[in-house]
Amino acid sequence: xxxxxxxxxxxxxxxxxxxxxxxxxxxxxxxxxxxxxxxxxxxxxxxxxxxxxxxxxxxxxxxxxxxxxxxxxxxxxxxxxxxxxxxxxxxxxxxxxxxxxxxxxxxxxxxxxx
Amino acid sequence: xxxxxxxxxxxxxxxxxxxxxxxxxxxxxxxxxxxxxxxxxxxxxxxxxxxxxxxxxxxxxxxxxxxxxxxxxxxxxxxxxxxxxxxxxxxxxxxxxxxxxxxxxxxxxxxxxx
Numbered sequence: 214x215x216x217x218x219x220x221x222x223x224x225x226x227x228x229x230x231x232x233x234x235x236x237x238x239x240x241x242x243x244x245x246x247x248x249x250x251x252x253x254x255x256x257x258x259x260x261x262x263x264x265x266x267x268x269x270x271x272x273x274x275x276x277x278x279x280x281x282x283x284x285x286x287x288x289x290x291x292x293x294x295x296x297x298x299x300x301x302x303x304x305x306x307x308x309x310x311x312x313x314x315x316x317x318x319x320x321x322x323x324x325x326x327x
Numbered sequence: 328x329x330x331x332x333x334x335x336x337x338x339x340x341x342x343x344x345x346x347x348x349x350x351x352x353x354x355x356x357x358x359x360x361x362x363x364x365x366x367x368x369x370x371x372x373x374x375x376x377x378x379x380x381x382x383x384x385x386x387x388x389x390x391x392x393x394x395x396x397x398x399x400x401x402x403x404x405x406x407x408x409x410x411x412x413x414x415x416x417x418x419x420x421x422x423x424x425x426x427x428x429x430x431x432x433x434x435x436x437x438x439x440x441x
Contacts, residue, residue, distance in 0.1 A: 319370050
């Protein structure tokens with residue numbers, strides 16, 4: 214089954230404790246992206262990657278890191294999480310970037326930073 | 328810079344009645360326009376898109392959307408609402424120049440009442 218898999222789905226952590234949210238897709242997609250969803254703000258893009266070893270900042274990259282060492286994986290790293298990073302995070306992928314706009318989304322990862 | 332506005336946070340409609348979820352956009356040049364739906368505790372799912380051609384676009388689950396260039400709108404419609412249509416709906420836009428990121432609206436919550 215074609216899918217985008219995120220882990221963990223739920224996480225409660227404390228300020229400053231490094232964490233990684235993994236994202237993996239099995240569709241051989243070139244494009245992958247991370248979004249955060251906050252009430253009243255919709256989806257905002259954090260980082261995206263057009264292909265292996267190519268990453269770019271989105272609208273809200275501060276406090277996040279990403280890497281794209283393999284085509285299928287695009288982990289989101291929070292080196293020193295803060296409470297304002299409490300949010301619902303989505304990973305998405307697409308075969309040809311945003312040219313067709315048909316992004317495939319993961320189920321989401323709900324992060325709480327205390 | 329491109330932007331999307333969804334003027335209604337919430338839309339309530341009775342089952343069997345037609346529904347409309349509004350979206351207006353701003354881009355430099357011609358737009359690519361999209362609708363996504365998010366069911367509770369799930370990731371976003373692609374519904375439909377307008378790239379070029381016929382202004383009335385048909386998508387999944389009986390939804391359709393009408394592109395209106397003069398009003399810069401792309402409203403989502405369905406002739407007869409179902410309770411199962413209750414969800415959060417997002418409009419998104421990108422311009423046609425290159426592989427630019429999608430910009431999402433803040434979302435509109437649709438409640439269909441039996």
